[in-house]
Amino acid sequence: MKANSYEYKDVWDDRENRKKFLDLLVAKKVPEDAYTFYGRWVKWFISQGFELFRDVEETLAKVLESLQELMVEEWKQRQCVTACRLWLFLFSPEAPDGVSLSKASVAEVALEDGVKKQWEMLIAALHKILQTRRYSMRTMEAYLGWWRRFSEAVHCSPEELTELHLREYIEKMVVVRNIASSTQNQLFSALQALWSLGLNRPPFEGRELLRAPESSYIPFVFSREQVRVLLAGATAEWRLLFALAYGCGLRLNEALSLRIKDVSLERGLVIIQHGKGGKSRSLPFPSSLKNEVDHHLLERRAMYEADLHAGYAEVDLPGALAVKSPHLAKSWDMQYFFPTKNPLREPESGRLFRWHPLESTVQRNFKIICRRCNLPEPAHFHTLRHSYATHLLEAGVSIREIQARLGHSCLETTMIYTHVRSPSSLTAGSPLDGMEVPGLREPWSPFAV
Numbered sequence: 001m002k003a004n005s006y007e008y009k010d011v012w013d014d015r016e017n018r019k020k021f022l023d024l025l026v027a028k029k030v031p032e033d034a035y036t037f038y039g040r041w042v043k044w045f046i047s048q049g050f051e052l053f054r055d056v057e058e059t060l061a062k063v064l065e066s067l068q069e070l071m072v073e074e075w076k077q078r079q080c081v082t083a084c085r086l087w088l089f090l091f092s093p094e095a096p097d098g099v100s101l102s103k104a105s106v107a108e109v110a111l112e113d114g115v116k117k118q119w120e121m122l123i124a125a126l127h128k129i130l131q132t133r134r135y136s137m138r139t140m141e142a143y144l145g146w147w148r149r150f151s152e153a154v155h156c157s158p159e160e161l162t163e164l165h166l167r168e169y170i171e172k173m174v175v176v177r178n179i180a181s182s183t184q185n186q187l188f189s190a191l192q193a194l195w196s197l198g199l200n201r202p203p204f205e206g207r208e209l210l211r212a213p214e215s216s217y218i219p220f221v222f223s224r225e226q227v228r229v230l231l232a233g234a235t236a237e238w239r240l241l242f243a244l245a246y247g248c249g250l251r252l253n254e255a256l257s258l259r260i261k262d263v264s265l266e267r268g269l270v271i272i273q274h275g276k277g278g279k280s281r282s283l284p285f286p287s288s289l290k291n292e293v294d295h296h297l298l299e300r301r302a303m304y305e306a307d308l309h310a311g312y313a314e315v316d317l318p319g320a321l322a323v324k325s326p327h328l329a330k331s332w333d334m335q336y337f338f339p340t341k342n343p344l345r346e347p348e349s350g351r352l353f354r355w356h357p358l359e360s361t362v363q364r365n366f367k368i369i370c371r372r373c374n375l376p377e378p379a380h381f382h383t384l385r386h387s388y389a390t391h392l393l394e395a396g397v398s399i400r401e402i403q404a405r406l407g408h409s410c411l412e413t414t415m416i417y418t419h420v421r422s423p424s425s426l427t428a429g430s431p432l433d434g435m436e437v438p439g440l441r442e443p444w445s446p447f448a449v
Contacts, residue, residue: 005049006046009046021042021086038082038083038086042087045080075152126143130193150191150194153169158198161199170210188211219383219386220379221390229375234369238362238366239292240293245384246387247285247388252382253359256338256356256357259333259336260332260334265293270285273318310352312352313353315329315330317329340355393417
């Protein structure tokens with residue numbers, strides 16, 4: 001008898017043995033698209049070196065315990081245990097006596113694999129519906145993520161789904177996972193789309209009870225001095241990106257998506273194409289950055305000429321422009337304003353091209369520079385946008401103009417910045433100030449007794 005599962009490595013390496021295992025999967029009517037996963041689970045079982053007991057169910061109990069420690073989803077746990085049970089049924093010396101291959105358990109996992117296939121088909125169909133309705137890429141990514149996690153959490157097919165499943169999942173996310181109110185509303189919208197668009201069912205009852213109330217979140221903002229410290233401490237690679245994002249109140253993806261044509265020094269404008277919600281807007285260019293941008297464009301032009309000579313100056317084009325005017329992919333005007341230092345290779349075609357930095361790369365470097373400059377930890381790239389709006393408000397710019405510059409659809413969204421103005425910008429302070437009240441201490445000083 002083998003001492004641990006790793007001793008099955010030679011057995012697995014034998015192609016004939018793997019064929020026997022595949023034949024058993026076919027005989028047990030395991031769905032064809034699950035064959036690869038069963039094989040991976042067996043390879044994982046062998047690689048972990050589990051102790052093998054005479055009672056195979058005791059061995060499988062150890063496997064299950066390990067999967068639970070790894071916080072693997074329940075349906076994956078059952079799939080793994082069934083794959084290991086089938087493997088041991090074939091190759092354990094004690095198989096005739098020690099392994100009772102439960103047809104019910106195999107059928108159960110096969111059924112779950114079938115349900116998983118149904119969910120995959122439904123989610124793929126929903127994805128096409130969102131694309132047809134021109135949902136933003138970020139919204140689609142968020143919804144797809146929620147649908148996949150929800151499908152793994154509920155143990156039923158889409159047809160068997162009830163309102164209770166939706167309620168219980170939202171309650172679990174709120175009570176157990178403690179998700180934020182905005183995340184709760186996003187989850188609700190994703191499940192509502194699944195319910196109405198995917199399953200073609202009427203709006204479920206009591207849906208307002210599953211939405212979170214409007215939050216009163218007040219964003220963290222930099223002071224003007226902190227912005228100056230940040231820009232002074234930023235490396236040359238990131239300084240202009242940070243300065244333009246603050247100077248125009250740009251979202252991170254808006255700043256990274258800028259093309260050469262979108263920054264017009266002659267007209268003094270920065271054009272945001274297809275921002276959040278598909279909206280475009282124009283913004284005044286910060287005149288203090290003109291010399292910096294002139295120098296940047298000279299370096300960028302030299303990089304473009306080198307890329308053109310090397311054969312990878314082609315960039316992706318938005319929307320249907322790639323079909324209507326494919327020649328623009330190599331034009332100077334369509335090049336990214338903030339490019340990567342090195343060209344990237346496209347996985348599908350293998351071609352090299354110059355893209356913009358990844359958002360995660362920018363966020364990581366922003367955090368590093370903030371720590372280096374001893375700026376508060378809550379700061380992130382979007383803090384520059386919050387600071388832009390707050391500083392404009394403190395300078396006396398009307399709330400309507402700030403709304404237009406930020407690209408907000410609702411004035412209520414912009415009004416949040418009225419709560420983060422510095423006290424010096426307010427017309428009146430506290431009514432308590434200047435009132436002589438017996439017993440109140442004077443303003444604190446280190447020498448006060």
